[in-house]
Amino acid sequence: MKKLIFIFSFITTTLFSQDAFISGDELLCTNAGNAEISISFNGTAPFTFVYSVNGINKSAITTNLNPYVISTKEGGNYALTSFSDAIGFGTVSGGGLVTILEAPTSIISTITDTIHAVDPNLQFTSSSSGNIIEQSWNFGDNTLFQIINNPIHTFPLNSDGLGIASTYQVSLIVTDANSCTDTTFKNIFVVNDYWIYIPNSFSPDNDNLNDKFCIEFSGIRENTFSFFVINRLGEIIFETTDANSLKCSQNMGWDGKDTKGIKCIPTTYVYEMYFQEWNGWKNTKHGSINLVR
Numbered sequence: 001m002k003k004l005i006f007i008f009s010f011i012t013t014t015l016f017s018q019d020a021f022i023s024g025d026e027l028l029c030t031n032a033g034n035a036e037i038s039i040s041f042n043g044t045a046p047f048t049f050v051y052s053v054n055g056i057n058k059s060a061i062t063t064n065l066n067p068y069v070i071s072t073k074e075g076g077n078y079a080l081t082s083f084s085d086a087i088g089f090g091t092v093s094g095g096g097l098v099t100i101l102e103a104p105t106s107i108i109s110t111i112t113d114t115i116h117a118v119d120p121n122l123q124f125t126s127s128s129s130g131n132i133i134e135q136s137w138n139f140g141d142n143t144l145f146q147i148i149n150n151p152i153h154t155f156p157l158n159s160d161g162l163g164i165a166s167t168y169q170v171s172l173i174v175t176d177a178n179s180c181t182d183t184t185f186k187n188i189f190v191v192n193d194y195w196i197y198i199p200n201s202f203s204p205d206n207d208n209l210n211d212k213f214c215i216e217f218s219g220i221r222e223n224t225f226s227f228f229v230i231n232r233l234g235e236i237i238f239e240t241t242d243a244n245s246l247k248c249s250q251n252m253g254w255d256g257k258d259t260k261g262i263k264c265i266p267t268t269y270v271y272e273m274y275f276q277e278w279n280g281w282k283n284t285k286h287g288s289i290n291l292v293r
Contacts, residue, residue, distance in 0.1 A: 020041050021080075030103045041067070044086040048085075115163070115189070118162065139168060212248075232267070256293075
């Protein structure tokens with residue numbers, strides 16, 4: 001009789017044992033999706049269980065799924081604290097771990113986002129943060145990815161050697177020592193229009209306000225540029241063939257001194273400017289400059 005009871009007890013335990021096992025060991029970058037912790041059951045559905053993260057219990061979950069997957073962004077140690085199925089309470093075992101890794105941040109920096117077809121070159125700088133070990137650039141113009149720091153890129157040229165006007169989406173993928181990645185995008189505009197800004201007065205009195213006669217421009221062929229300042233006697237008192245030497249955005253300009261370095265008297269002067277547009281059209285500009293001290 002005792003033998004029969006033992007056999008029945010063994011069969012019952014084997015056929016109707018209830019247990020749950022939790023597992024998973026994942027590294028999760030902060031900007032990635034979710035980590036997955038899996039719980040498998042031995043028993044009869046539905047299954048009800050409670051799990052904890054770092055010793056703090058979560059709400060009870062009832063499911064027919066086997067295994068059941070916890071999709072989570074929460075880092076820490078995962079454990080089961082209770083389990084039951086349709087028949088009764090069971091045992092729990094196993095453990096899970098989610099380790100959160102701080103992802104890098106990808107940032108593209110340029111001095112401008114608009115360049116001209118005459119000079120379709122642009123310096124790119126990565127201002128990204130994190131323990132970065134690799135930078136991968138895509139310039140949106142069907143060129144190959146470049147794994148390089150702070151590249152200078154030339155956008156596509158036409159048969160005349162000018163940049164092809166378009167909008168190019170540049171991307172930068174950075175990867176850190178933990179293999180976490182981040183991607184950012186920046187639109188760069190290559191344009192073929194032309195404009196130039198020329199003021200009519202300045203006051204070189206060293207008060208840091210309008211101290212230089214300076215210009216701004218886009219779309220001119222700088223190697224065709226020439227600029228002259230002429231006094232009332234028809235004498236050239238200042239000249240340059242370097243357009244950038246007059247550029248306001250580079251803190252450049254004429255300081256109101258003649259070719260000998262002598263301060264010019266306050267009066268009205270005449271300027272002449274010659275250059276070609278990006279498409280080769282010749283331009284001549286004339287006007288007056290009021291020098292005020």
